[in-house]
Amino acid sequence: MRLLAFEARELSMIAILPMHLERLRSNRPDAHVFFIVGFSTAGGLHYNVQLWPVKYFELRAALAHLWNRDRIIAESPLRGLAVKCSTLLPPAHGAWVNWDADFEKLYPYDPEKAKSLLAKIFTPCTGPDGRPAWCDPREGGRLVEIEILSLPEATSPTYWWIAQYIKSEAEAIGLRVTIKAVSSRELDAATAAGTAQTWIIGWSFGRFPTFMYYFWHSSEIRPGGWNEWRVNDSRLDAILDRFYFTKDMKEAMEYGWKAQELLAKEIIPWIPTYTSIGITAFDGAVDRDSIILAYAPPLKDPVGFSAFWWFTVKYKDRTFGGVLRYYHTVDLTTYHPATYLWASEADAIFRIYIPTMYTRPEDIYAEPRIPMFLKYFKIDEVTYEGTKAYRFTITLFEGIKWQDGVELTAEDYAYTVLKFGRELKTRRYYGPDIEQLIDVKVVNKTTLELYFKDYGWVDPFAYTERVILPKHVFERLPNPLEDPSTLPHPTIPGLPAMIGNGPYALAKIREIAYAELVWNPWFYYRHPDRTVKFATVTIPSTVDEGKSFKVSVTLVDYLGARATNASVTLKLTGPITLTLTVSHVGGGVYEATVPGLRAGTYSVEIYAEQPIMKWSVDNKYSTKVTVGAVVGPGPVGPTIERPPAVVIEIPGIPPVQITPPPMISFAAPEVKVTTPVVTLSSTEAVPKTTETVAAVAPATLSYGAVALSIVALGIAVAVRRK
Numbered sequence: 153m154r155l156l157a158f159e160a161r162e163l164s165m166i167a168i169l170p171m172h173l174e175r176l177r178s179n180r181p182d183a184h185v186f187f188i189v190g191f192s193t194a195g196g197l198h199y200n201v202q203l204w205p206v207k208y209f210e211l212r213a214a215l216a217h218l219w220n221r222d223r224i225i226a227e228s229p230l231r232g233l234a235v236k237c238s239t240l241l242p243p244a245h246g247a248w249v250n251w252d253a254d255f256e257k258l259y260p261y262d263p264e265k266a267k268s269l270l271a272k273i274f275t276p277c278t279g280p281d282g283r284p285a286w287c288d289p290r291e292g293g294r295l296v297e298i299e300i301l302s303l304p305e306a307t308s309p310t311y312w313w314i315a316q317y318i319k320s321e322a323e324a325i326g327l328r329v330t331i332k333a334v335s336s337r338e339l340d341a342a343t344a345a346g347t348a349q350t351w352i353i354g355w356s357f358g359r360f361p362t363f364m365y366y367f368w369h370s371s372e373i374r375p376g377g378w379n380e381w382r383v384n385d386s387r388l389d390a391i392l393d394r395f396y397f398t399k400d401m402k403e404a405m406e407y408g409w410k411a412q413e414l415l416a417k418e419i420i421p422w423i424p425t426y427t428s429i430g431i432t433a434f435d436g437a438v439d440r441d442s443i444i445l446a447y448a449p450p451l452k453d454p455v456g457f458s459a460f461w462w463f464t465v466k467y468k469d470r471t472f473g474g475v476l477r478y479y480h481t482v483d484l485t486t487y488h489p490a491t492y493l494w495a496s497e498a499d500a501i502f503r504i505y506i507p508t509m510y511t512r513p514e515d516i517y518a519e520p521r522i523p524m525f526l527k528y529f530k531i532d533e534v535t536y537e538g539t540k541a542y543r544f545t546i547t548l549f550e551g552i553k554w555q556d557g558v559e560l561t562a563e564d565y566a567y568t569v570l571k572f573g574r575e576l577k578t579r580r581y582y583g584p585d586i587e588q589l590i591d592v593k594v595v596n597k598t599t600l601e602l603y604f605k606d607y608g609w610v611d612p613f614a615y616t617e618r619v620i621l622p623k624h625v626f627e628r629l630p631n632p633l634e635d636p637s638t639l640p641h642p643t644i645p646g647l648p649a650m651i652g653n654g655p656y657a658l659a660k661i662r663e664i665a666y667a668e669l670v671w672n673p674w675f676y677y678r679h680p681d682r683t684v685k686f687a688t689v690t691i692p693s694t695v696d697e698g699k700s701f702k703v704s705v706t707l708v709d710y711l712g713a714r715a716t717n718a719s720v721t722l723k724l725t726g727p728i729t730l731t732l733t734v735s736h737v738g739g740g741v742y743e744a745t746v747p748g749l750r751a752g753t754y755s756v757e758i759y760a761e762q763p764i765m766k767w768s769v770d771n772k773y774s775t776k777v778t779v780g781a782v783v784g785p786g787p788v789g790p791t792i793e794r795p796p797a798v799v800i801e802i803p804g805i806p807p808v809q810i811t812p813p814p815m816i817s818f819a820a821p822e823v824k825v826t827t828p829v830v831t832l833s834s835t836e837a838v839p840k841t842t843e844t845v846a847a848v849a850p851a852t853l854s855y856g857a858v859a860l861s862i863v864a865l866g867i868a869v870a871v872r873r874k
Contacts, residue, residue, distance in 0.1 A: 153306075154479060158183075164438065164476045168431040169309065170233035182436025184443070186457060187429055189235060193242045194354030195224065195314050195425035197300070202382040203349050205288060205296050210273045212420040214266040216259035218321040219423055228313040235427040240412055241361050242427045248361050250409035253416035255424060267325045276326065284326040297328040301342060301351040304333040307481065311352045314425065336482035340493055343380040354428065356495050359516045362610050364411050365392045366583065368421060376491075376579055381421040388414055396584050396608040404609050438476075442466045448513055448522055449677035458513030462503055463655050463677065472682055472710050484665060487637035487650060489619055490578035500667055504555075504652035507617045508548070521616070524677070525549050525560065525653070527598070529616050536603050541590055544602040544615055553674040554622045555657045555767070556644055562600040566592045567623035569602065576633060580619075585611050625651050637662035646766065659765075673767040682710045683769040684718055684762040687740075691756065694778045698748035705734065705742050707760055710769065714740030718762040722746070724777070726754035734758065749779045 158166040159179045168176055168185070176183060197215060199206045206212055225234045235242075238256040241249045270286055274296055277287035286296040300319070305312035312333075319329040334342070342348040357363050366372055369392045372379035388411060395407035415421060434443065445454040446464040467474045481496040489505050492498060508526040512518045528547035533540065552560040570592055572581040590603040602615070626632045628642035629649060637658055641647035650658045653676070656669040672678070690704040703722055707715035720734035720742045727750045734744040742760075754777045761770040 157479075158433065158435075161435065162477065163479065164435045165478055166433050167481065168433050169229050170231040170429075170431065171229040171309075173231075173233075173431065176433055180433070180436070184434040184436065184438065184440045186432045186434075186443075188432070188457070189244060189427060189429050191242055191244045191357040191359065192354060192428050193237050193240075193357075193424050193426075194234075194428045195228075195310060195352065196354070196422040197314075197318060197425075198343075198351050198353060198381065198422040199420065200343075200346060200348055200350070200380070200382050201419065201421060202346070202384070204291065206298065206349050208273050209418065209420065210269045211296075212423075213259060214269040214325075214327075215318070215322065216255060216420060216423050217262045217266040217269070218318070218325075219255070219259065219425070220261045220321075221256070221425060224314060224317060225426055228317070229309045230426065233429050233431075235429065237424045237427045240364075240415055240422070240424055241408075242357070242424075244427065245357075245361050248405055248408055250412040250416075252409075253412040255416065258416060259423075263321070263325055270325070270327065279328065285328055286326055295328065297330065298322070299330050299332055299349050301332050301334050301339055301348050303336060303339065303352075303482075311354075315352055336494060337485055340485055344376075346380070346382060348380075359511065360610055360613070361408060362396070364408060364415075365396050368392065368411070368415065368419075369584075371584075374577070376577060376582075378579060383415075383419055383421055385414070385419065388419070393584075396610070397606055399607075399609055401609050437467050437469070439466050439468045448510065449524075451522065455513040459510070460513060464679070470711075472679075480665065486635040487662060487667070488633065488635050489621060490572040490576070490580045491633060492580070500669065502619075502654065503656040503669055504650060504654050504658060505619050505621070506652075506654040507619050509617045511617075523549075525552050525620070526616055529612070531607075531612060534603075536590060539605075542604045542607050544604070544607075544612075545599065546602070546615065547599045549676070550598050552653060552676050554625075554653055555651045555672055555674060556622075556625075556641060556647055557674070558622065558624055559597075560620065560622070560653055561597045562594045563597075564620050564623045565618065566594050566600050567627070568618070568621045571623075571626065571632065572621065578633070583614075584608065585614065620653070622651050625649055635662075637667065657767075670765060673764045673769045678769075683771050684709055684715050684760050685771060686758070686760070686773045689758065689773055689775070691775060692777065693775075694780060695749070697751040697779050697781050700745055700747050703734065703744050703746060703758070705758060705760070705773070707740050707742065707762070709762060715760075715762050716740050718742070718760050720758065720760045723757045723759070724749070724754045725757075726750075726779075727752040751779050751781045753778050 154163065154166055155168075155172055155176070157163045176185070199212055201207055201212070221236050221238060224230075225236060226232050237243060238254050239249050239251065240253065243249060273288070274286035275289055275293075277285050277293065277295065279285035279295055287293045288296055300315050302308070302311050302315040315331045319331060322329045339348070339351060339353070343351060355363070366378040367381065368379060368383040368388060370379065370384040370386075370389050373382055373384060391407055391411045391414065395404050395411060398404050398407070434440075442464045443461040444457045446456075446458065446460040447453065448455045448458065448460040449463065465476065466472060478499070482494045484497060485494065486492050487497060487501055489501050492501055506524055508524055510522040510524060512521060525548050526546070527549050528545070530545045532543050532545075534543045535541065536543075546562070546565065548560065548562060548565065554560055568581065569586075569589070572578045573586045574589060576582075577586075585604070585607060588604045588606045590605060592603075593601045595601060625636070625642060629636070629639065636649040638661060639649040640661060641649050641651065648658045648661045650662075655672055655675045655677070657672040659668040659670045671682070673682075685708050687706040687708045688704075690702075692701050695701045705720060707718050707720070709715045716736060716739070718736070722732045722734050722744050724730045724746065730746070730749070732744045732746065734742040737743050756775045756777055758773040759770065760772075761768050
């Protein structure tokens, strides 16, 4: 169905099964096809090790001896396109993998060995159908039968094929197997409740294998916990505690090897099978370079294919705009960032919420990582209330907006840790770190301090790559664990409660199986060209003192069309400060007349803001204007008339010339005071439907004071001398 939709150009991208690759290349030769290998383990048979009959280690080991990975990869819908995975950690984890815990060595394909293991705990018997079987003498001769839960063939053909493979191999040695097709919701419910015996599924992991602690430490056997395999082994708990709480990564690796060896040789929580080679096809109309040459803000150079393609993807025939259509691979359970389970749900969630830092695409283990919202991080040892403690100091960038206009602050970070970690103990925010947490202090708007009794080597990574949730939204929901994508915003009509900080926003409340995401105009790392733009700006560089002049700007939107719905203000800062509204006169042209100014140099800032969907984009243009004094005829002043000189002669004395004092007459100059006439109007921007910050003050207030000083002080801008 999905492939047909892609071939009909109803989908923009699709995950392709290897079995369909040739068909895709034939029917959609224009498609861009990408192959990716990640940290995943797929197609494994998972056990609840406390449920009969798989509670017996011998039975789990017997099934492991029926595992022919080469055949599974070659004959299943994988068609040979997968990486063999024979360890509990996928091969991509490299040095973390303990190859002494390799299932291919410990449990090679051997049906006879499998039968001998079954014979240690069961007795041969005949089933009601007359066929050979195994019975459990500890259960009164109960017929041994295993139920395997699998996603249906229509959605997961490879998993369904593996389930059929297990049934065939097991029944060949007398072990009865039934297969039950379940939805992703049903599978999640059964494994969480502990009622599933065995199931086939896959997992994707992060770059460090800390999942070992969460999956198999007995403390995670709790409501909402990760330990669905019900592994409860005190020896393993002790190893995992040391694995987590050492400060030395190399030492953590050594404890990780010990944990893998114990798990593989004495527990077997699952039988590993393969690591997927993800095949993703994009519509040929999509610009390939926008995917594989994506930049990773704030890095300036392209970084190759990575998660950052979501920031930059575009179509060939346009710079921006268009619709990218995708699909979910499972029945949705939730879009809640604290409780989601499936990778397909994460595909949508982490377009809306993003972490405080990303790993570097070219080397995910390299430092420094890419800061998205994190400005500063430090760990120091302190004394807290008389006790030794470790303090994590975290400072966030200022000016990060949630998608409803509220600023992201340290209060949000603290709330996320305390509410979803300490209080509610959710899957995504609770862990051994929370049990060591003493206190959280918000220092100021951007900085908080977290105090721990102890911490592990991975915690500095976890707390600097945290997904923060908006306190002002979740604290107002009746149930903070309810899916926010299905709820209205608690205070702003028209918005969903799922308010994030990432490159995309949820356009409206999610329907059962459909979500519409739109680009987020307030994303901190929004593409710099995705805004309202100044196509032309007309403003004189010099002007005479006291002479009014016109400012004209032409605006276009991010798609290149004339922007006719913007709000524009003009601010001049110099000997006086003046703020004016620049009014739309038609066709995306905005004009304002600036009254005569006092002589001097003025900084000019033109600010434009344009509403976009429920949000807005803005831009600034800066320049300078020089206002010079008027050069004209000399001033009218006193007229001095001097009489002729008088020569006095006295006999015997040289003659003396005397100049009498002048006779002075004064003609008073004509002084004309001109008060500039200014039409005042509000510079308040077009109201943002969703912004909750204070409105811009009307220009009446700021300009009224300036006009008053001109009249009261007789500033030269209002005085003409003739």
